[in-house]
Amino acid sequence: MATHKSVETKYMEQRAELFRGLTNLDRRSFLKVSAAAMGAAAGLASPFSFTPVTVAQEPGEGGSAGGESFRFAYISDSHLYEKQINDRFARALMRAVDDVNNLDPQPDFVFYGGDLAQLGQVKELELGAQILSNLKAPLKIMVGEHDWYLDMGEKWQDLYGESTYSFDHKGVHFVVLNSVVEKDFWTARGMSPMERMKTVAGLDNGLQSPFTVGDKQREWLEKDLAGLADDAKVIVFSHSPLYKLYKPLNFWTDDADEVQAILQRFKHVVVIHGHTHQILLNRIGNIYFHGMLATAWPWPYAPEGMPELTVEMTRPDPFNSTDGCGDGEVAVHPDALVDMVYNLWNRNPITVKSTYLGSWGKMDVPPAPNRPSY
Structure with missing residues (x-):
């Protein structure tokens, strides 16, 4: 008698094959594995999970760059779990890397916006690093609280x-801050590293302290910017x-x-953030x-409201795992102000x-979204 595999069995077999392929992944095998992941993740990830950014300058501006424009891609908030717990977010990150690698011409660099991991575990971060290592363009990266509080960023x-850190690229000065510094709430409570991590990851538990940049980084920032006009x-x-x-969040x-x-x-400063x-x-x-969309999930707006x-x-469709997620494009003008396109998936x-x-x-x-709330 013929037997039929259930949807769940087929999915778990595809999942196991995906992560077997991630072992000792190199560029050639990444192309094969990512293609398989894209097929298995149909409906789970956007066709484009990155943010291509165009920085435009007028002729003669930007110092030695001479007004040259450039592009960089942005990927953020993947919240990777260990592979035996959750693979959907890994598939989305692989798709983002694949999308960026298919850009022609390639961006000057790729910026990752934090929360690569969910609980800051070694296997989570190494999985993310393994996937990101397949980017063709150079990588710049920012830390999020989910990456940090298990081992304090070690x-x-x-x-x-x-x-x-900071860097200059074609006339624009980029500053990358760790804005998720917290006061020590864990020592007096005798928390283990994982208890500390889960407390921070919980956001609204009432135990942790607010995020800060902190005295040390503010002093660094003043010195870093001191030489700029x-x-x-x-x-x-x-x-x-x-x-x-x-x-509370x-x-x-x-x-x-x-x-x-x-x-x-x-005169003008643009701040681009993740997290929300x-x-x-x-x-x-x-x-x-400008806040950015996430590839993992959307947070609801704060109950007390939002900036005017x-x-x-x-409100996203609770039965669609990618609704409310997305990517976008940013065009930075010579006056350092930006046009931003939010590519909301399914909208x-x-x-x-x-x-x-x-x-x-x-x-x-801007026009209102084209679909009603759920």
């Missing part, structure tokens, strides 16, 4: 180096938003006011804030022009 720094082009990456939105940086004061002398997994738009004086300039995402993209934030929401108001 494994992450072993893989990627310092969590706070007031009209310099500055882009800052932080995992948490560098303003105070909603403390740590959509909040406790010393954001002090960081903003350091950036205040520049949703469209967030804000402006505080000369600083323009935010274009609200509609029309939303374009937020620089003139929208520049006019405090009076010009070029």
Whole structure:
């Protein structure tokens, strides 16, 4: 009598084959494994899980770059578990790497926005590093709290180096901050490393302290920016938003006011952050804030509301694992303001022009999402 494999059995066999293929993965085998992952992950990941970014400068600007424009790709918030627990997020990250590698021409570099791992475990971080190592373009990376609080960043720094750094690329000064520094809430409670990690990962447990940049990094930031003119082009990456939105979910940086004061002398500064997994738009004086979509899952908006300039995402379909997730494009203009396209999966993209934030929401108001909330 003929026998038929159940959907669950077929899925588990495909899953096992995928992770067998990830062992000792090289570039040639990655192409084969990622192709298989894409087929198995149909409906789980967007056709494009990265953010191509175009930085445009006027002729003669940008120092030695001479006004040359360039592109970089952005991948963020994969929240990888160990492979025997969850493989959906790994498949999404593989798809993102595959998408970036198919760009022609290649971006100048790829920026990863934090929370590569879910619980900061060695196998989670090594799985992420293994997948990201197949990028053709150079990698820049930022740490998230899920990467850090199991071993206080030891494994992450072993893989990627310092969590706070800056670099210059074709006339733009990029600053990467570790904005998820917390005060010690674990020692007095006698917590184990995993208890500490799960407390931080829980967000709304009431035990942890708010995220901060901290005194040491603020001093570093002042020194790093000291040699720049007031009209310099500055882009800052932080995992948490560098303003105070909603403390219970740590959509909040406790010393954001002090960081903003350091950036205040520049004509314009753009801050791009992860962590919130949703469209967030804000402006505080000369600083323009843009939250990024996640590839893992969307967070709901804070119950107390959102910044006035935010274009609200509609509530995702709870039966669709990728609804509310997505990617986007960012065009940075010569004045350091940006146009951002949010490519929400299963919905029309939303374009937020620089003139929208520049006019405090009076010009070029983006359209509402094309599908109702669930």
